Amino acid sequence: MEDKAQIQEAIKSQGEVVRKLKSEKASKEQIDEEVAKLLALKAQLGDDGKTQFVLKTPKGTRDYNPKQMAIREKVFNTIIRCFKRHGAETIDTPVFELKETLTGKYGEDSKLIYDLKDQGGELLSLRYDLTVPFARYLAMNKITNIKRYHIAKVYRRDNPAMTRGRYREFYQCDFDIAGQYDAMIPDAECLKIVHEILNELDLGDFRIKVNDRRILDGMFAVCGVPDDKFRTICSTVDKLDKMSWEDVKKEMVNEKGLSEEAADQIGEYVSMQGGMDLAERLLQDHKMSQSKQACAGLSDIKLLFKYLQLFHVTDKVVFDLSLARGLDYYTGVIYEAVLTQASAVSAANEAQNGANAEESVSVGSVAGGGRYDGLVGMFDPKGRRVPCVGVSIGIERIFSIMEQKAEASPEKVRTTEVQIMVASAQKNLLEERLQLISELWNAGIKAEVMYKKNPKLLSQLQYCEEAGIPLVAILGEQELKDGVVKLRVVATREEV
Amino acid sequence: MEDKAQIQEAIKSQGEVVRKLKSEKASKEQIDEEVAKLLALKAQLGDDGKTQFVLKTPKGTRDYNPKQMAIREKVFNTIIRCFKRHGAETIDTPVFELKETLTGKYGEDSKLIYDLKDQGGELLSLRYDLTVPFARYLAMNKITNIKRYHIAKVYRRDNPAMTRGRYREFYQCDFDIAGQYDAMIPDAECLKIVHEILNELDLGDFRIKVNDRRILDGMFAVCGVPDDKFRTICSTVDKLDKMSWEDVKKEMVNEKGLSEEAADQIGEYVSMQGGMDLAERLLQDHKMSQSKQACAGLSDIKLLFKYLQLFHVTDKVVFDLSLARGLDYYTGVIYEAVLTQASAVSAANEAQNGANAEESVSVGSVAGGGRYDGLVGMFDPKGRRVPCVGVSIGIERIFSIMEQKAEASPEKVRTTEVQIMVASAQKNLLEERLQLISELWNAGIKAEVMYKKNPKLLSQLQYCEEAGIPLVAILGEQELKDGVVKLRVVATREEV
Structure with a gap:
């Protein structure tokens, strides 16, 4: 060209x-x-010598402006505070991994991985999540016990839907517990964490769905699904939150070649929701009880609910047999949190997009996770297993909601924490201003000064109002003679 | 293959x-x-079915373990606190940019840019620094005034030297002031910030070298360097911190084709160091004073020193005519901070690497920056200029030094902030432990519990000692009957 x-x-x-x-x-x-x-x-x-560049960020990415960063910081602080309260350490890993580290971990989604250009040297890919790098880290450093959180960006060449908080570059906030422990104690803590975070963020009502991969597999077995179709039927079940049962059944029968009878039996089970009682009932179910796997899963669900009762969080938790989760690597308990109360703003948003607000009761998953006991072993030369359970907070959706809330609120989001502005009432006081602000900075006080030799008092006061700076120290010749500084509260104009 | x-x-x-x-x-x-x-x-x-993966991070990158993260967090907190004290907002940009955004900004170093593979769609590159994305952000959003900091990773396919803190993936901590202001006021604030941060981090003595691109260019002009050789001679001068003057001169004369006479004249100037007095002397210098550019630069240096005196930081600042800085985009004041006191650990390190400890007085640059008034205009379709000045903290070197310090110190680095462990003295108290810890979490207390049904008291206490948890709540049957909880201070074994 x-x-x-x-x-x-x-x-x-x-x-x-x-x-x-x-x-x-x-x-x-x-x-x-x-x-x-x-x-x-x-x-x-370029013959007009002007526009040499397309001024944009890459597709599916965005800049965060100071206001968005202020909101982001607040959300992160809440989440990190919770992770730290539960005694987690933190680690960080590179943004890219050897390509082969990611190979074979994501099934069909592998096509969404960003590769780096081969510029000589190793073949690299941008990380797709934080779980695989975590497993690589554990295997590489032969760590068998750790409770860690990791907050970082991951990359997926997916179709972006930025208004709904779906980006190609997005944050994940992961908390995981690795180690050989007694059943369901760390698993229950993960759910307690989701409960605490969603409560503190105050996003409205939510529900945490819980299931177990072993229950799903056992159910498939007793319903007559052939072994080699477990994973593919599982990903069809996973679509139940977006598709009706009729369409899911159609996909099972027509596309995946399942018998109508098997599909109907599955349909009966996946419509079940409940608590510990449902787990007990299914343990008595003449079909379900034939599967050892299912029974193991059901007993663990019972145990999980017992611990969740001690944590006082069962009000939000539902044992839901339709929950499947997409990823291949889960081996036990799985869970997903959804907001059930479409907030006013997001409902309005949905309406704009032509969707029926009535339908949008569930505004989608804001946290998810589960147990993956096999992943670390995939990296270990001797295949040593390190059982893991973890949860990932879907922070981008949460940002979207918080941003909409902030937009709708009359309160202004402050983007700095400046406490005081050093201003002057007359000309030729730059040196005095610089001297005073230097003393304030040295005393640890957050302070600003205008970068002009002779700024007008009014423009200094206006700046304070716009930036939400509460106090202003006004230097004047008389005050300097008297050896005092006039302090004014910007909002009330009170002076001392 | x-x-x-x-x-x-x-x-x-x-x-x-x-x-x-x-x-x-x-x-x-x-x-x-x-x-x-x-x-x-x-x-x-792969025929042995075992090692399927090379367990490593990509060349020039590393994981941060919890201990390193604890140190990193401490350093970041100090730096962010300072940036916020000076009223900066923060922004974030994507880790990759359109390839063309980076094109033509880094001169010869462009070969070090990581490109992404062309997987259909836009051509992308990983960011090389935070300054070019910042300029792109300003132009794209038509922002003419902002004081912002940005802390994020950047990527360079350079030759890594990881023991000296040189990586291919590394953090930059940038603080920049954009806007049309009176001369040298924001520039002086940048130097004040460097001074505050290096003081607070307590890395030993340091020196901040200052110069001005206009002084360098004026000096080149009066020494008879042809216009088209300014930039290349400038990058040779930049090597003076690593090479002797003799070698620098050789490069100028033999490789860059400068006359011996011109080189000698440059040699005289670049050996000069001083303060405001040197700027005054050079303003009187019969040769230097012939260059309008040099005079403008020298007057600004004088002004800068005046403001730095008001900030009480001139003790660390040196006007050094040998300072050149590599990057093309600087247009005015430039500066660089170096640690002058090789700390005990790093001296030992140098000695191990065969270097003469006597020579290693300067352990290299830990901060640098300058004024770049033309960069934003490169992105604006109408070429509108937004004057900018900024500073970048060389955080990786600082991490290295802090890590070595922590290694050498007898004090243990805590990787969590857990305040209390909920333990049991007898068997069968799991439920009681979970109930109590849930109450602690809900009260905002950082607490841990062992994920075992019946852990031994001793192993619970050992865990506290290893993790540095100061308190332990010990549940026992007698205490439960009495409705009390025994609290023990781990270090002194005192009980309440």
Whole structure:
């Protein structure tokens, strides 16, 4: 594309692509993307000497402005405080891993992994989650016991839906307990943590669904699903939160080749929800009780509920046989938290997008996790297993909700913590201002000064109001003579 | 390499490479790298069904373990506290940018940029620093005034030297002030910030070298350097902190084709160090004063020193004409902070590496920055300029020093903040322990419990000692009957 005529031709045809999309009323994102390509082509031409760059962030990513960062910091602080309260240490791993470290861990989703260009040296990929790097870290350092949290960005070449908080670069907040312990004690703590965090963040009512991979597998077995179809049928069940049972059944029968009878039996089980009582009933169920696996899972669910009662969190927890979770590596208990109360703002949002607000009772998963006892062993040369259980907080959705809340609130989000502004009432007091602010900084006080020799008092006061700075120290010649500083409370104009 | 025989051949020849390096006593890093390749080949063979993976992080990267994270958190807190004290907001940008955003910003260093693989869609690169994304952010959002900090990882495909804190993935801590202000006021604040941070981190004595790109350019002009050689001669001058003047001169004359006379004149100037007095002297210098640019720079240096006096930081600041800084985009004041007191540990380290401890007075740059008034304009379609000045804290070197300090100190680094352990003196008290710890968590107390049904009291107490948990609540049947809990101070064994 070095040749000008060639570029001009490309611009022409790209222009048509954009026009066509617009006439078809394609999605804004799709149009934006094609417009970006067009601008890039025009920039290559560069004969107007102006637009040399397309000014944007990569698809599916965003900058955080100071206001968003203030909200993000608040959410992180709540989460980290909870993780620390539960005695977790923290680790960090590189943003990229050897490509082979990620190979074979994500099933079909592997196609969403970002690879780095081969510039000579190792083949690298951006991390897809924090769990696989954690397992690699444990195996590499031969760690058999740790309780750690890890908050960092992960990368997925997925179709972004940024208004719903789905990005290609996004944060994960993971808490995991690794080690050989007595059943369900660490698992219960993970659920307690989800409960504490969602309570503290005050996002409205929520529900934590719980199930067990062994119960699912046992159920598939007793319903007559062939062994080699467990995983694929499991991922179809996982779609029950987005699709009706009829459509799920259709997929099982028509696409996955399951018998109608087996599908119907599954359908009966996956409609069940309850608590410890349901686990007890299923242990007596003449079919379910034939599966050793299912029984092991059901007994553990009972135990889990017993511990959750001691933690006083059973009000939010439901044993739900339709919960499957997508990832391959889970081996035991799995769980997922959903907000059940569409907040006013998000309901309005859904309505805008043409969805029925009535339907949007569940605004989607905000936390999830489970037990994965086999993953670390995949990295260990001798296959030594390190049992793990963990939870990941879906922070981007939470950011979205908090941002909408902040927008809707009349209260202003402060982006700095400045306590005092050093101002002057007359000209030629820059030196005095600098001297005073230096003393304040040295005393650990958060302070600002305007970077002008002779700023107007009014503009200094205005700056305070805009930035929400509560106090202003006003220097004047008379005060300097008297050896005092006038302090004014910005909101009330009170002076001392 | 799909064919087994081919792989086996490759393993054989790679094995020889490793043997040869070992016999040559090559560096550990070099050997490790080749061993990794060997292991990767063996893994490909995979016929023993064991080692399928090379368990390592990518070249030039590392994991942070909990101890390192605890140190990192402490350093970050100090730095962030300082940035906030000075009223900075914070922003975040994606880890990758459109490739073209980075193009043409880093001169020769562009070859060190990590590119992502073209998987369809946009061409992307990992960010190389935080300054270019910041400029892109300002131009994109048409922001003309901001004081912001940004702490994040950046990526350079450089030759790693991990023992000296040089990585391919590393943190930058940037503080920048953008906006049209009166001369040298924000610039002086940047130096004040460096002074505060290095003082608080307590890394030993330091010196902040200051110079101005306009003084360098003026100096080059009056010394007879041709215009088109300014930048390349500037990068040679930049090597003066690592090379002797003789070698620098040789490079100027032999490689860059400068006349011996011009080089000698430069040599005279770049040996000069001083304070405000030196700036005054040079303003009178018959040659230097011929350059308008140099005079503008020198006047600003004078002004800068005046403000630094008001901040009481001139004791650490030196006007040093040999300071050049590598990056192209600086347009005014530049500065760099170096530790002058090789701490005991790092001196020992240098000695191990065969260097003369006497020579290692300067352990290298720990902060640097300057004024770049043209960068934002490169992104603006209309070329609108937003003057900027900033500083970047070289955090990885600081981590290295702090880690060495922590290693050398008898004090143990705690990796959690747990205040109390809930323990039991007898069997069958799991439920009571869980109930109590739940109450503690709900009260915001950092607490742990062992994930065993019947842990031994001794092992619970041992855990406290290892983890540095100061208190333990011991449940016993008698105490439960009496409705009390026994509290023990772990260190003194005192009980209440």
